[in-house]
Amino acid sequence: EIVLTQSPGTLSLSPGERVTLSCRASQSFSSSYLAWYQQKPGQAPRLLIYGVSSRATGIPDRFSGSGSGTDFTLTISRPEPEDFAVYYCQQYGSSPHTFGQGTKVEIK
Amino acid sequence: EVQLVESGGGLVQPGRSLRLSCVGSGFTFDDYAMLWVRQAPGKGLEWVSGISWNSGSVGFADSVKGRFTISRDNAKNSLYLQMNSLRTEDTALYYCAKGGGYDSSGYYMVRWGQGTLVTVSS
Numbered sequence: 001e002i003v004l005t006q007s008p009g010t011l012s013l014s015p016g017e018r019v020t021l022s023c024r025a026s027q028s029f030s031s032s033y034l035a036w037y038q039q040k041p042g043q044a045p046r047l048l049i050y051g052v053s054s055r056a057t058g059i060p061d062r063f064s065g066s067g068s069g070t071d072f073t074l075t076i077s078r079p080e081p082e083d084f085a086v087y088y089c090q091q092y093g094s095s096p097h098t099f100g101q102g103t104k105v106e107i108k
Numbered sequence: 109e110v111q112l113v114e115s116g117g118g119l120v121q122p123g124r125s126l127r128l129s130c131v132g133s134g135f136t137f138d139d140y141a142m143l144w145v146r147q148a149p150g151k152g153l154e155w156v157s158g159i160s161w162n163s164g165s166v167g168f169a170d171s172v173k174g175r176f177t178i179s180r181d182n183a184k185n186s187l188y189l190q191m192n193s194l195r196t197e198d199t200a201l202y203y204c205a206k207g208g209g210y211d212s213s214g215y216y217m218v219r220w221g222q223g224t225l226v227t228v229s230s
Contacts, residue, residue: 043144044221047218
């Protein structure tokens with residue numbers, strides 16, 4: 001099973017302050033099969049990014065994904081107040097299709 | 109509009125069984141893989157199982173393999189999760205999700221239901 005490790009566990013920042021979230025895999029998997037999700041309290045998760053860097057429908061361009069091999073990144077260029085949430089990465093290149101443990105992005 | 113509605117959750121004793129259902133609407137159900145994801149109270153997301161458009165390919169998390177079965181009925185736009193030999197650690201909110209493609213290359217979750225709560229306790 002591929003283990004995804006997200007860092008940091010919690011990130012405190014101010015609106016508008018660029019943020020970079022990391023997702024590292026314990027081994028490589030089928031190329032480009034990595035997704036990112038956002039979850040707010042009491043809500044179902046929402047797909048942000050799939051295929052490493054493709055934005056899902058309706059996702060603003062301040063969200064971007066990058067990476068390859070075992071290291072992947074989600075960047076929020078200018079976070080809005082509604083972006084404070086928990087973010088998860090998920091690999092779907094190798095079964096079982098595991099999630100990272102999540103990174104909480106909170107307002108400083 | 110894509111909608112996914114789960115049902116079948118509830119309180120069940122350890123060792124017993126439960127069957128979850130999910131009905132999809134607003135999209136061509138048999139064009140997409142479907143998935144189950146769970147979230148224990150206060151915890152992160154855990155991928156549980158996925159099934160391809162024609163049921164030809166299925167996958168399971170190691171934690172449920174041999175106990176859970178996934179199936180679908182495309183004529184009814186329905187997805188199922190049969191959960192046997194339930195354990196207290198299976199307690200979670202179970203989400204049904206629409207995949208991004210028709211097979212395992214699309215085992216990412218484009219749309220999610222609101223979830224159905226399963227509580228395993230004596």
